[in-house]
Amino acid sequence: MTESFDVVVIGGGVIGMTSAWRLAQTGRRVLLLERDRTGAEASSAAAGMLGAQLEVSEPGPFYELCLESRSLYQAFIDELLEYTGVDAQLNHNGIYQIAFSQEEVHALHRRMEWQVRGGARAEFLSSTEVTNEEPIVAENYGALHLPDDSNINASLLTRALSIAVTQTCTVVEGAEVTTVQRQSAAGYVVSTQSQTYFAGAVVVAAGAWAQRLLPSFPGKIQPVKGQLLAIRPRQGTLKHTIFNDHAYLVPKQDGTIVVGATEDREAGYNRDVTVDAIQYLLSSVKRISPALCDAVFEQSWIGLRPGSSDPHPWIGQLAASPGLHVAVGHFRNGILLAPVTANMLVDSVEGRPWPTHWQAFQPERASVESGVTR
Numbered sequence: 001m002t003e004s005f006d007v008v009v010i011g012g013g014v015i016g017m018t019s020a021w022r023l024a025q026t027g028r029r030v031l032l033l034e035r036d037r038t039g040a041e042a043s044s045a046a047a048g049m050l051g052a053q054l055e056v057s058e059p060g061p062f063y064e065l066c067l068e069s070r071s072l073y074q075a076f077i078d079e080l081l082e083y084t085g086v087d088a089q090l091n092h093n094g095i096y097q098i099a100f101s102q103e104e105v106h107a108l109h110r111r112m113e114w115q116v117r118g119g120a121r122a123e124f125l126s127s128t129e130v131t132n133e134e135p136i137v138a139e140n141y142g143a144l145h146l147p148d149d150s151n152i153n154a155s156l157l158t159r160a161l162s163i164a165v166t167q168t169c170t171v172v173e174g175a176e177v178t179t180v181q182r183q184s185a186a187g188y189v190v191s192t193q194s195q196t197y198f199a200g201a202v203v204v205a206a207g208a209w210a211q212r213l214l215p216s217f218p219g220k221i222q223p224v225k226g227q228l229l230a231i232r233p234r235q236g237t238l239k240h241t242i243f244n245d246h247a248y249l250v251p252k253q254d255g256t257i258v259v260g261a262t263e264d265r266e267a268g269y270n271r272d273v274t275v276d277a278i279q280y281l282l283s284s285v286k287r288i289s290p291a292l293c294d295a296v297f298e299q300s301w302i303g304l305r306p307g308s309s310d311p312h313p314w315i316g317q318l319a320a321s322p323g324l325h326v327a328v329g330h331f332r333n334g335i336l337l338a339p340v341t342a343n344m345l346v347d348s349v350e351g352r353p354w355p356t357h358w359q360a361f362q363p364e365r366a367s368v369e370s371g372v373t374r
Contacts (some may be wrong), residue, residue: 005031005170007349008190008199010177010213012038014154015327015334016205017161018342023203024168026346031197032169033190035176035209039158042207043334045303046154047228047250047258050336053122053146054095054243059114061360062312066333067120069340070148076339077152083167086160089153089253096130096143098244098288108144121147136236136291151241151250154335180204180213180324187323201349205327207306207334208269214326217363219314221328224307225267227277228260231285231295238289247284249292256298259285265307273300307331315341315361316348325349326363 009020012034020032032038050073052066077090099105105124112122123145125133130143165171175192180202183189187200204213208223230252238251250258262277278300285292308314308329317325325348327341344358354362 002189002196002198003031004198005029006199007031007201007203008033008188008197009169009203009205010180010190011205011207011210012036012162012165012171012173013041013205013207013334014039014043014158014161014338015207015330015341016203017158017165018338019203019205019327019345020169021161021164022342022346023349024165026350028349030169031199032165032171033175033177033192033197034171034173035206037173038162038165038171039155042226042303042305044155044158045226045228045301046335047248047260048152048154048157048335049095049241049248049250050150050152051095051146051241051243052336053115053120053149054097055333055336057111059118061357063118064357065340065361066336069337070150072339072343073150073152077157080157080160080164084160084163086156086163088157088160090150091152091251091253092148092150093240093251094145094147095149095241095243096125096134096137096145098130098137098143098242099141100138100244100287102141104244105141108142112144123147134238134240134242136238136289137242138288138290145240149241151252152335153252157335177206177213182321182324185322201323201325203325203327203345203349207328208304210306210326210328214328217318217326219329219363220309222265222307223267223269223304224331225264225270226261226303226305227264227273227281227300228258228303229278229281229300230256230258230298231292232256232298233292233295236291242288244288245284247281247288249285249288257292257295261303269304271302271304273302305331306334310365313337313341313361314363314365315344315358316354316363319364
């Protein structure tokens with residue numbers, strides 16, 4: 001017998017869970033299908049940076065989207081804490097983007113100038129000011145300080161969201177979706193290997209696995225393997241997240257520092273932790289903060305980010321498939337963009353018009369022909 005729901009959300013990462021929770025709060029009957037366990041993939045593996053200003057190289061709609069989502073985070077985390085009892089440890093510690101050359105200084109000044117013109121807080125600190133605040137950071141040329149960028153504990157965030165969706169939605173884990181088929185104007189049939197479901201609307205938020213469910217989607221979605229590790233300083237630590245040349249050190253409330261992350265677009269779904277990657281991460285620690293070389297190695301792990309052929313995510317209803325909505329291609333920004341993406345999907349499912357700056361993320365920009373399996 002086919003069970004019916006108002007909405008089926010495919011994917012139990014932070015994007016899928018936040019969206020399912022918000023949709024359930026509108027009074028809809030929501031089913032969340034996850035191929036593994038909720039939060040088991042890239043979401044819980046993330047370093048948890050909320051780098052709205054760090055991650056964006058130029059002004060525009062994506063920058064606005066990142067800022068908007070960051071502004072939602074405190075209320076989002078507070079609501080989850082009240083609802084689930086789990087504190088995801090939002091840490092308003094700011095980010096230092098360190099310069100180790102004069103060329104990097106010029107690049108950071110250019111970024112600071114356009115961000116400040118747009119109303120954001122950013123300041124350039126001298127090397128002396130950096131050393132006064134962060135004594136264990138290597139000799140440097142100064143740093144761009146982004147005081148409003150922050151970080152959360154990704155594993156605690158996914159735990160809180162798992163509790164929230166379990167209490168408000170029907171959640172089926174170990175359910176890999178095989179097809180999503182348009183049955184009629186009334187909705188879709190979603191099939192797993194053992195069950196079928198009917199829903200008036202479907203949200204595909206399957207991360208690195210989304211392409212399999214959207215075979216006609218012209219934007220390529222692929223896994224990007226990232227490897228990370230955690231260390232525990234013996235003496236002295238960091239107050240701020242430190243970033244330089246794609247490497248970052250993120251201090252956590254439990255006393256550890258998360259170090260990340262590599263990017264491998266050729267690894268597919270491989271989950272091996274490799275010597276080369278660990279060596280790169282440890283050399284980044286030594287370059288950024290030699291004083292941490294005697295830190296205790298705690299653990300290493302991998303995450304498969306949902307990379308894409310476009311630097312920005314695709315969010316919203318597919319024009320050729322009414323009732324079929326996507327939230328895909330978030331790459332390194334799934335944690336940051338979860339609150340605003342969920343709001344966008346609620347409006348998309350309810351058919352409400354979007355603000356102008358959201359329009360840039362509609363799937364139509366990828367010239368969608370069809371998003372369903374026929």
